[in-house]
Amino acid sequence: MSARLIIALDAMGGDHAPAVVIRGANMALRRKPNLEFVFYGREDQIRPVLDKLKKLKKVSRIVHTEDVVDSNERASVALRSGRNSSMRLAINAVRDGEAAACVSAGNTGALMAMAKFALKMVPGVDRPAMASFFPTLRGESVMLDLGANVVCDADNLVQFTVMGNAFSRSVLGLAEPSFGLLNVGSEEQKGHEELREAAAILREVELPGQFYGFVEGDDIATGTTDVVVTDGFSGNVALKTAEGTVKLYTEFLRRTFRSSPLAQLGYLLAKPAMRKLRKRVDPRRYNGAVLLGLNGIAVKSHGGSDALGFAHAITLAVDLARHRFIDTIRGDIAKLESRSPRTAQAAAV
Amino acid sequence: MSARLIIALDAMGGDHAPAVVIRGANMALRRKPNLEFVFYGREDQIRPVLDKLKKLKKVSRIVHTEDVVDSNERASVALRSGRNSSMRLAINAVRDGEAAACVSAGNTGALMAMAKFALKMVPGVDRPAMASFFPTLRGESVMLDLGANVVCDADNLVQFTVMGNAFSRSVLGLAEPSFGLLNVGSEEQKGHEELREAAAILREVELPGQFYGFVEGDDIATGTTDVVVTDGFSGNVALKTAEGTVKLYTEFLRRTFRSSPLAQLGYLLAKPAMRKLRKRVDPRRYNGAVLLGLNGIAVKSHGGSDALGFAHAITLAVDLARHRFIDTIRGDIAKLESRSPRTAQAAAV
Incomplete structure (x- = not known):
């Protein structure tokens, strides 16, 4: 086959x-x-x-x-x-x-x-980025950069967006992915200068799917956009904070089921379903970060x-x-360069 | 009384x-x-x-x-x-x-x-910071800044640490809190320049408790340190990512208990215990960010x-x-100024 x-x-x-x-x-x-x-x-x-x-x-x-x-x-x-x-x-x-x-x-x-x-x-x-999948309320989404670049400029963020977009089309099979920039608020004036600049560029360039604008930390799990783009520092913090929170919740859940004989019995009955849940939030399912x-x-x-x-x-x-996947990225980045003089210029430096 | x-x-x-x-x-x-x-x-x-x-x-x-x-x-x-x-x-x-x-x-x-x-x-x-509590495996911890300052220099981070330290002593009642700087790795050479500089200052100044060094996103929920210090961008991302993850897990849990009659019965038995769990992760319990x-x-x-x-x-x-609390912060900051010429100098500008 x-x-x-x-x-x-x-x-x-x-x-x-x-x-x-x-x-x-x-x-x-x-x-x-x-x-x-x-x-x-x-x-x-x-x-x-x-x-x-x-x-x-x-x-x-x-x-x-x-x-x-x-x-x-x-x-x-x-x-x-x-x-x-x-x-x-x-x-x-x-x-x-x-x-x-x-x-x-x-x-x-x-x-x-x-x-x-x-x-x-x-x-x-200009720089490679690390991307991975995350489970969301709506299915799965892609986030990048997860730690390769602790400091990023607007062009880096735009290039990450193009790569994340291609990634979601290739692996999640989405024809028209939505994508957003991680920020501390959804209003246009929020956040770093680089974020506002990247957003301005992304409103101009044509990419498959739709630029949503800014998203916040809770949008990652909600699945507000199929692709979440951020610098490697914030992305790494978000990734590890989510992992830590899942561990904490799982431990609280374990303690809950052990807290009374009735709860223990309840756990036994719900066990097969719980196993499915554990599988769903199992970090091993989301193992593997791609160097884009x-x-x-x-x-x-x-x-x-x-x-x-x-x-x-x-x-x-x-x-x-x-x-x-590499051909897809190559094509999309080439299109970006021909369409956005600002980015093309920066890439040529 | x-x-x-x-x-x-x-x-x-x-x-x-x-x-x-x-x-x-x-x-x-x-x-x-x-x-x-x-x-x-x-x-x-x-x-x-x-x-x-x-x-x-x-x-x-x-x-x-x-x-x-x-x-x-x-x-x-x-x-x-x-x-x-x-x-x-x-x-x-x-x-x-x-x-x-x-x-x-x-x-x-x-x-x-x-x-x-x-x-x-x-x-x-130099700048106010927003601080709040978080549930952890070990109890509760304090994190700041949660969004007041999207860009921070080393002195800001040091001052935030002093304030977070005072906060944990006042409200959590800890005599010797441990405190760390949020980073993308625990090794000394990791992260932004400002973080490395702040860490160098914190190794010098005397504060009640102990400077742990760098912590990562998953350490927040683990409770590795009583105080987690970061810039307002990363802090806001971490806070909202944790909130979003809790919502996602809760929804997955709800779906799990509805997925079969047996799981539903199990839920009924475990319900009183589950209510306690919900209370424990209830974001309302952690509502209230202090402007420090x-x-x-x-x-x-x-x-x-x-x-x-x-x-x-x-x-x-x-x-x-x-x-x-205000008196405690005033005293600690005054001590910091007299002990660390670098920070005192910057604060005087």
């Missing part, structure tokens, strides 16, 4: 590598047909786990390397000294056309720096993720590859 | 004024003894509601004014043309020593501008709050007044 896709995996990235990476690939294989995997990392650690998974083994190969990027290493150091690291080799495979996408649960800053260096930016994009703006697909899995979470990051990479 | 306290109320602020303001005062009166109220606003609208609440009526008076600050009015316009507004008169009462604190559910920007103008800043504080750094107590209630929420905002104002 679908063409064979090769996915490059940094087998050594994340808290539980390489086991979680390999078992995650095994789960992804059951969900998505016609995948092949290349595991980059220490063969003596990868081999024993892979040998136990017959089906996966059949479609996988190992590229041995001793070097591993440490999770605490600075990006600049990793970039210089990690040329033979498992992370870097997985990225290189995408650069060289040997793989359709790469996935790593390793050091975020290093992954960003290496991917930017090796894959280069799509012409017209690069000439190639690189997905970052949460470092503490388990196999299920890692599998989600892989299937996200697969979806992006199958939808020819 | 406790001395009589007079609270000035902007009777016309908020979506459901003046009814919610008056009924909120009535609820606060039942919880806190020895309160008196002055309602500023349109007498013909206040009188009929107040007349029905005998006990409240006995300790209340009305100061009539026709003028009301519109919820969409720009702060600068409100400051100029709202000199006789209900909001401004309530603030003036605090300035003139006629009331121990004021509470308004009206236009946040206008309240901030008017309070800053009329009450003036505590010497050594002013020579007087001004509390902002959520504009859409009901009477219970408004009552919480009043009791917060009462607690702050009873704990002589």
Whole structure:
């Protein structure tokens, strides 16, 4: 049905590598047909786990390397000294056309720096951004940047919007996504200068879907827009605040059900339904942040993720590859440049 | 037992004024003894509601004014043309020593501008900040700034920390609060320049409790520190993202319990416990943001709050007044100035 896709995996990235990476690939294989995997990392650690998974083994190969990027290493150091690291080799495979996408649960800053260096930016994009899905009252939405750029100017925000828009069309399958800029109020005069400037540009440029204007923190969960665009500082704060709040609520819920025998009985009856709820808010379902703006697909899995979470990051990479996501972004950014002299000018600098 | 306290109320602020303001005062009166109220606003609208609440009526008076600050009015316009507004008169009462604190559910920007103008800043504080409580796994914590200042420098953040620290000691009753700066990672080199600079100052100055360093979005709900300090943009995003996430989870929970007859029965059994949970995450419990750094107590209630929420905002104002909160802040800021030449210098500019 679908063409064979090769996915490059940094087998050594994340808290539980390489086991979680390999078992995650095994789960992804059951969900998505016609995948092949290349595991980059220490063969003596990868081999024993892979040998136990017959089906996966059949479609996988190992590229041995001793070097591993440490999770605490600075990006600049990793970039210089990690040329033979498992992370870097997985990225290189995408650069060289040997793989359709790469996935790593390793050091975020290093992954960003290496991917930017090796894959280069799509012409017209100044900086890469990290994007991910969020559950909302209306379904799912996309938010970016989630932490790649702590300071952003108006052009960055406009480019992020174009990329987020393309992402929602590719992976959420929306023809006409709505998109908004995260702010501290919906009125035009609110927020930073850069936000007002970006909004002015977005009212001018033509993108599929509709520019909603400014949205606020609570609009993320409401699903007011399909795409929420923000700088990497606010995006990271929002992402982690939402995660923390879900954990808090879940814990309060647990305590509630234990607070009386009647509540405990109630829990037993509601258990199957509750399991569905837990699945729905399960952060593993939303694992996998995409590095947007690069000439190639690189997905970052949460470092503490388990196999299920890692599998989600892989299937996200697969979806992006199958939808020819990079071509979509390239086309949209080119259109933006030809239509908006202000942005084109900035991109040319 | 406790001395009589007079609270000035902007009777016309908020979506459901003046009814919610008056009924909120009535609820606060039942919880806190020895309160008196002055309602500023349109007498013909206040009188009929107040007349029905005998006990409240006995300790209340009305100061009539026709003028009301519109919820969409720009702060600068409100400051100029709202000199006789209900909001401004309530603030003036605090300035003139006629009331121990004021509470308004009206236009946040206008309240901030008017309070800053009329009450003036505590010497050594450059800008006011908004602070509020949050539920955490460990109890409750304080976060600031929640939206008063979208851009902050290192000195602002240090001053916010001193104020948040004093706030947690006064209202949460902590002798040795822990405090941290909100960032996108806990490592020293992370985030904005201003954050790194603020952290360097906070490692030097002596404050009651302990400087934890950087915290992240999920630490807010975890309760990693008793005080979380951030700029008004990120703080506002975090606050509203948390609110939105709670709403989303609550709705998912509602759908879960309706998804099968068994789950519905389970819900019936767990209902009394669930009611306690709802109460625990009830945003009304955390209603009331304090404008810190002013020579007087001004509390902002959520504009859409009901009477219970408004009552919480009043009791917060009462607690702050009873704990002589302004004196605490004055003392701590003075100590900061004498100890940190860098901050003292900036504050003197």
